[in-house]
Amino acid sequence: MYDVFPSGEPIVAIxxxxxxxxxxxVLPRVLDAALPGAEGLRTARVLVKPNLVSARPLACTEPLVVAGLCRWLQEQGxxxxxxDSPGFGTAQYVxxxxxxxxxxxxxxxAVxxxxxxxxxxxxxxxxFPVARLAQESDLIFSAARVKAHxxxxxxxxxxxxxGCVSGLRKAIIHTRQGQDPAFFAxxxxxxxAALPPVLGLxxxxxxxxxxxxxxxxxxxLGLLAASASCVALDEAVYALLGCPVDQVPLAEALARRGEAHCRANGCRPRFPLLTPEEVAVRDFRWPVHLAHTSFRPGRLLKSCLRRIWLSCKN
Structure with a gap:
């Protein structure tokens, strides 16, 4: 089985x-650098989980990136x-x-x-009601587009x-737990932490x-980045975007779990290609004020009806 930290430290390739x-x-070079010892992936059951939030190209992971990741994984055996399970529409439709x-x-x-x-x-x-496929995979590869939220x-x-939470249940959780941002995060x-090991692209x-x-x-932004540690990967991107981790509720929640900067292992990431400082930007904008009740009952009903309609079309 693939060793998430073969050298005792997380590696982030940018x-x-x-x-x-x-x-x-570019993508094979990034994956080769981020995931040494890839022979451990041979015969592993890997769920590639792209971001298919809605049928808008910019909202989703670039198809060529997802396909390139899948090709690389197949080459490793x-x-x-x-x-995926979008909140609006179906995975196949998106x-x-x-x-x-x-x-x-x-x-x-096929998706x-x-x-x-x-x-x-x-x-x-x-x-949380989490898809059987996600829970029974050996590894999950989270392939997401960099986005404000x-x-x-x-x-x-x-x-x-x-997105491993099935379908409309995500919207219900957004409605219930999302009103308390710290608890939701x-x-x-x-x-x-409860899923099988998650790698990130x-x-x-x-x-x-x-x-x-x-x-x-x-x-x-003009970047691709990958790591066996989603936490280290995300923190590297916070840094290159110039976003303090204490402004990201999920980063704060991970820090409270002792996960920030791989604290449980007492180590810091290694950057074999580019460092966050070398690709830093300062004009990327994110929301100043966060909306913690994005799924009101009316929107939830609309989402339900849309999923039923799209399921019938499929």
Whole structure:
């Protein structure tokens, strides 16, 4: 099985990638640098979990990035499945609209729905209905686009794991737990910790800023980054965006768990390619004021009806 920290320290690989046409060249280099000892992936059941929040291309992980990750994993001998469970629409519908189904077809893969939930008790005292596929995978690869987030300020590889909660149940959790931002962030951190080991890939070719996760504005960040440690990966991106970790509720929740900077291992990340300082930007914008009640009953009903309609179309 793949050793998340083969050298006793998290490795974060960051490389410039300003166009999707560069993905085929840059992404394997990033993954090779971030994940030494990849022979441990042979025969591993890996769930690739992209961000398919809605049928807007900028809201989703770039299809060529997802397909490139899947190709690399298959070359290592992993058994790959690609799945998500959007809050609005279905995974298959969103994948068709943004071109992910076409990008995966040459690999013999298709996007699946993260359904068949099983109760997963978190150490925060709540139970999340998490898809069976996510819970039964050997590894999860969180492949998210770098985006601002109206409720969590930024959404990166750890937040992307919330998509393992099945379908409309995410909206219900947003409604219930989301009104207390600190507790909601604690639940997200606890979910990440309760899942099988999660590796991270961040698509920062064109990021989303100002707001998000679906209605923000494009930002030409021009980066790809990966790590076996989602926490180390996300913290590196906070640093290069110039966002203090104490302004990100999820980062604070992870720090309270002793996860920030891999404190449980007493080590700091290593950057074999570029450091966050070398690619730092200062004009990326995120929400100043966070909205903690984004799923009101009316919006929840609308989401339910939309999913039913799209399921019938599929």
């Amino acid at each position: 490389a410039r990638c300003s166009r999707t046409t560069q993905v085929a060249e 992993a058994v790959v499945r690609v799945a 994948a068709r609209r943004v071109g992910l189904d076409a990008a995966l077809r040459p690999l013999g893969l 699946e729905a993260l359904e068949a939930p099983l109760p997963l008790r978190l150490d925060t005292g709540v139970t 109206s409720q969590m300020r930024l959404t990166l590889s750890v937040k992307n794991c919330f 604690a639940c997200l951190a606890a979910l990440w 961040l698509d920062g070719i064109t990021a989303m800023h100002v707001t998000g996760p679906s209605a923000g504005q494009p930002y030409a």
